[in-house]
Amino acid sequence: MPADSPAAPPGGGAAASPAIHTVELTKRFGSTVALAGLTMTVPRGEIFGFLGPNGAGKTTAVKLLLGLLRPTSGEGWLLGQRVGDLATRRRIGYLPELFRYQAWLSAREVLALHCELAPLPRSRWKEAIDGALNIVGLADRAASRVGTFSKGMQQRLGLGAALLGEPELVFLDEPTSALDPIGRHDVRRIIREMAERGTAVFLNSHLLSEVEQVCDRVAVVDHGRVIASGTMQDLLSGSAVRVRVSGLDGQLAKLEAFGPVDDEGEHLTFTKLGPERVPDLVSEIVKLGGRVYEVVPRHQNLEDRFLQLLHEDEPK
Amino acid sequence: MAPVLVVARLTVQEASRRRLLLALVILTLIVVGFSAWGFHKITELAQAGEAQLISSQLLIVVTFMFSGVLALSAAVVAGPLISSEVESGLLLAVLARPVRRSEIVIGKWLGLAVLVAIYAGAAGLLEMLAVDWATGYVPPHPIQLIVYVAVEGLALLSLGLVLSTRRWSRGSWAGSAEWSVALGPPSRTTRSRTSASSAG
8 A cells, every 4th residue: 555645535726636646446347356446646747657467457547547437436536636527638648558540530630639629729739739740750641641550650649649738647558569669768758758847647557667767656556456656766775686596496495585586597586685695695595506607786676676566465 | 619520520531531432422323323224214115104103113112222221331330330449449549538428429420320311312312313314203202202211221320329339338338328328219210210101
């Protein structure tokens, strides 16, 4: 449970209210629990990473927050208004995980459609559309039919649609799933620029390095619950030890006193182990008949922490 | 523009850009052309006085064919319309805008209804002009004839759309009542069919 969630829901005072606040938001599909009591707060103007393995409930959470699904129980507020409030959606942008846009329209027409539905005043359309096309790098394909676009270009277009009208809160659900490394770099830049303008970004991703590079704050979900949340610094205060070793076949279980291990064959990463315990670890490995080639203590990265959290969350 | 009209416009735009309308226009012209030729043959083969009777009966048959094809294509187009757009993700980005779900369903319906009405009007008029040219026969209630063709298409279109949204709501979407209430039962349109059935 995150320590930073206020006890009382933020009702009035829209300017002071957080971008997102949820209390025990729950969604069941029949007997399947997709989201089991999500409680979290996303401050305004921050880049918030929402992490979790496949099927953890990330996309369900986004759809609940946007009012595309109705919660089974629990409550949520966006920008100080209850989830599902129609007027609040004027101030929100959304790039779905499953993105597809009208193939028979041109890129410019798709953005115009979103300007019209947003709705933006018609006098601002041209500026907003040109701006969005430039930001996502589609200015030279503005007149092309979306049907001729690659997946990556469609995702860029979706990002452009989410940015229209400088929303106060943007939901990006796996925004780089179809992009090449250059595209991913561009998206990170776009996200940072949005945050500089004061837009809160809710980044739903399982690309940990990406999240680590851009996010101010993260929450990790598993089995529909938040299992950890906080600023990146809070979360990554621990240290990890990476060991290159051979001859330990089948004996990994005997090292469980040293905490969770990420086993990548020759390389073992002890995702939560302080440097002071390295001598003990090495002597234990040697005692088991292992041959140690390399020992590298380092700061925990998000992947270490993520694997550690999921390991701890596993039902014993 | 109100969201309902935006969605309706988008639906008409889609049909026209996807060459659906063009194909329909070409096929209709071919059918009208052939039937005109057929009606013309009647006047050559039938004895005087009989041509009028045969033409009137034949026009009823042709009208049934038109309305059948129109109703069938309306149902085929409307049936998978919304559920397929949800499955493909096409509607997700639109639904996150300040748009009610009912506005999307009504907008889609409105767009398709306009297409059906225009097609029924144009094709019906064209066919009657062709018959008039070939045989000199004009049906006694030409307007009711066109209304009958259009209403049959609209009734099946409405039914197809309602069922399409219900399938959606039975899946992962909440609020099935909201979806089906959006259009209301299609009984109003079927009732007016009886009044128009004497048209031919």
